[in-house]
Amino acid sequence: GIVTRCPLELKLKRVPATQAWKGKICYRKICTELQSASEVEKAIREAQDVVAGTRGAISGELISLEIRSPDVPDLTLIDLPGIARVAVGDQPKDIGEQIKTLLKGIIGCKETLNLVVVPCNVDIATTEALKMAQEVDPSGERTLGILTKPDLVDRGTEESIVNIIRNLVIPLKKGYMIVKCRGQQDIQNKLALATAIQQERKFFETHKHFSVLMEEGRATIPHLAEKLTNELVRHIIKNLPTLENQIREVLQRTLQDLQKYRRGTPRSESEKLIFLTDLIKLFNQDISQIMRGEEQLFGNEIRLFTKIRREFQTWGVNLLECAAKVKKNVPSKVWKYEDQYRGREFPGFTNYRTFEDIIKEQIIELEEPAIGILNNILGMVEEKFMELTKRHFANFHNLNRAAKMRIEDIREKQAAEAERHIRIQFKMERIVYCQDDIYINDLNSVKAENATKAGNGKGFQIASVSNQEPSFVQEMVSHTTAYFNGASKRLSNQIPLIILSSALHDFGDNLQTTMLHLLQEKDKLSHLLQEDGEAAKHRSYLSQRVNRLTKACQYLRDFTSL
Template sequence: MVQGEGQSLARDSAAAPDLPCHEDAALAKPDQKHETSLYSHYEEKVRPCIDLVDSLRALGVEQDLALPAIAVIGDQSSGKSSVLEALSGVALPRGSGIVTRCPLVLKLKKLMNEDSWKGKINYQGVEVTIAKASDVEQEVNKAQAVIAGDGLGISHELITLEVSSPEVPDLTLIDLPGITRVAVGNQPQDIGEQIKALIRKYIQRQQTINLVVVPCNVDIATTEALSMAREVDPDGDRTLGILTKPDLVDRGTEDRVVDVIRNFICPLKKGYMIVKCRGQKDIQDRLSLAQALQKEQAFFEEHPHFRQLLEEGRASIPKLADRLTSELIRHISKSLPLLESQVKENHQNVSAELQKCGTDIPEGESEKLFFLIDKIKAFNEDITILTEGEETVKSSETRLFTKIRREFHKWNEEVGKNFLKSFLDIRREITKYENQYRGRELPGFVNYKTFETLVRRQVKMLEEPAVQMLHQVADLTRQSFVEVAEKNFPEFFNFFRTSKTKIEDIKTEQEQEAEKCIRLHFQMEQIIYCQDSSYREALQHTREQEAQCSKKGKQSSLLSLSPESSMDEIFDHLTAYHREGAAVRS
């Protein structure tokens, strides 16, 4: 937009020679008498900024960042195409109804050392070279027919028209469909909402200057284009109202038009301008842009109401161009700092991505082999350090061995909790035995089958928690190995993916083997066995501990659950067996 604005101004001030129909508006050589101080003003103040944005566009920045542009919006048949033609000098399709059916990005490029005219149109991946200016309108219509069909529908797809010539400024303009309210013919019933959505997509960009075109012979308060511009630009920083068709104003209503221009009716921060562009009859009469500018000047000079607007600098295409130059300078001043900030941010993001890629890969085959060996060697060294528990960690991180030690500590607590929780069940089992199955045993004698059943049940309850702990330890180890691979191969995605897959395979294989060993161990634990000497020591220690509690006037927490002597005895044996097993585990 930055470029577009300033150049349109220079173009506007330069009148075109007599050429038939639209060719004159397209790229005619300006008359010397129309090259006023406006062009010098443009060259001195706007051109440096235009060149800067142009260089950004040449570098491809426009693919990632929105560069300044000018969007012309207006209700259907408001004269916006005429304004666009007068500002840019490029002939676009004209007529009644929806003429612009696709967003048209018009890029004008000034050729410094060439005299030839060049045109090019791009849409849907198709690029067509335009031989002469008179073919522009035809090619644009053809492109719209391909994209939006032969009917009167619209499309969001862009048409890009590039025009290069010594007589055009570096300028970017966006021509958008005219706002309509009622579907006609084969148009979709929601055509009005479709057009509004398309226009809003462009005018809400902060890098866009909105030129709102309104005919003088309508009530400006009911203009949809102005209402939409206010929605996206409530402060009016990017909106300039342009009144067209002053020759169609009914007699007696001129004062109201003057009030609008002077910002009395619907105030805009940037205000309004009034212009008189070529009408359809002027085009049919092959009136050139130069002649149209002269005719416009005469119209305002002779008009009793609008003559004062001309003197105030609020009327005519050249005055509009001059006004846009000033507005453009201010808009560039606002846009460029934002663009600079965005460029810096994108540059930092890209630099961070590049750093992840590491050093360059050698091109020679032998160098590639050594490079690969070094990468694998570094990975293996880090794995070795990890398995030895010597890896370097940050202050907020923990070594793998410490994490695994915590899991084993949780397992030991689980064993103790399981033994304590089972006392109530054991008491019920012993009570059931005493009441239903006790035979000739005297009180205090332990039934071996009952003891064996209780021990096996306790062991069985610990099997699944043990397997679960194995899975947790395996996941911790796998995650640490994957982190090592990610650290060593960040720039080699396929290498990292292969390493991760191998780590997963090894983890699964080893985990399965470990689970088999754990389940086999629990099967062995189902066989009740303990060396006599070890068991006697454990049983004696248990009874001594209970005796000490009795001397202190306390009851063991275990004995408190079993008031009868048989229960006391079996609990002594269970405690001794559990204690001996804990000693073996430690």
């Protein structure tokens, strides 16, 4: 069955030989002191029963075991459950998948070194643990292979084990080690650790095939402990810059949060007014930064303006698709006129009404997508402003609510205003008009492009229009393409400008103004600045967090200066 059912953090700390063995196990809110090594197994089993239950299930909750002894190295390990394939007893039927999910969540972290423990009498190439390690660490930079039970190797296979240890079979950048642990009988007989290490050393020194591994420093638990310590130190040094940046970023964010909780609500009315003025001033400054596309970002946050640009790129794609649709639909429209509406005209006369109808029909199809882009961007802006209210006014629930109500009211007003402007723009677009010189330039550009294609041997072909179409059809395609090119350029800029003006800038300006109006409601100062009951607790939590992060930064600075 499964022995380790929860991640077990093992903190080993070497102490002087004059000090006695000490241990401590912690899980959830329970911490128990241990006086001897014989108490460890029972304590771990009891902890696992509390955390994961008594039916053999597993849990991702961490159990921490700290051991101080003269006989251990300074090292921290996390023991993980072994991979089970078949549920035993009352274990869940999907126990194997649960364990794999738990393992991947831990070994996938780039700050960890992964120790893959494999018995020597098992084919390492088919080992599930090594396969999982390779999935999360394809380069093998964070993986160290450890082979156990060398005394159970079948005769004649010793050299293949030596080749594995020498990294000749399945290469890992950190290589392999081989150890001989105490057997179950030795544990039951309470074989001392020092005696077990002596026996292990003797086994490797006298073994015909494995003694060379001992000489190379690839065998025994003491050599493994030394290698792990060195590898861990190198890995920590390598990841220090990233870790330091992450800690500084979290510290900066925590300090910013603490600024809002730094002091409670003042008592006098004049002080309350000054306090509220400062709160709104900082809030409005952040609104202005968002409007300029200069807001401060944390972690993987994306700037609001970047998100808005992506929406405008979608609008650009809509225009391109519409232009392609115009070219595709022109021949059928022209033939419909020829077959259904042509009167006294001779064949080949381009009908201006048909030209207008084609343009208007395609322009109308762009109106609703433009409104959709507007609504998407309004939602983004509203969400960002709501985040700011939470960041600045989280501990003043009445002020927070007042700000949110204003955001919702202004959003509705700006949505209606922006939609009105967009619909007016499309109403104007239904008037088919362009300056003569601009239109002639666009038409000449289309015809020059067609002539170039014809000269390259591609013939005259625009979208689905082939050179087999009559000349009057090709002429209509040229005219509609020329006009729509100009209209597309106009709309590709005009719609984003309308949206930026109403949905971002006017929204932000109006919000800042309405927030300043709160300062005139002096009879509501106490109501607006009524502090949340949890604010004091949160202030204490943030202060403690700042202290811990500051100490962490100091430790890293001291470490890197060594």
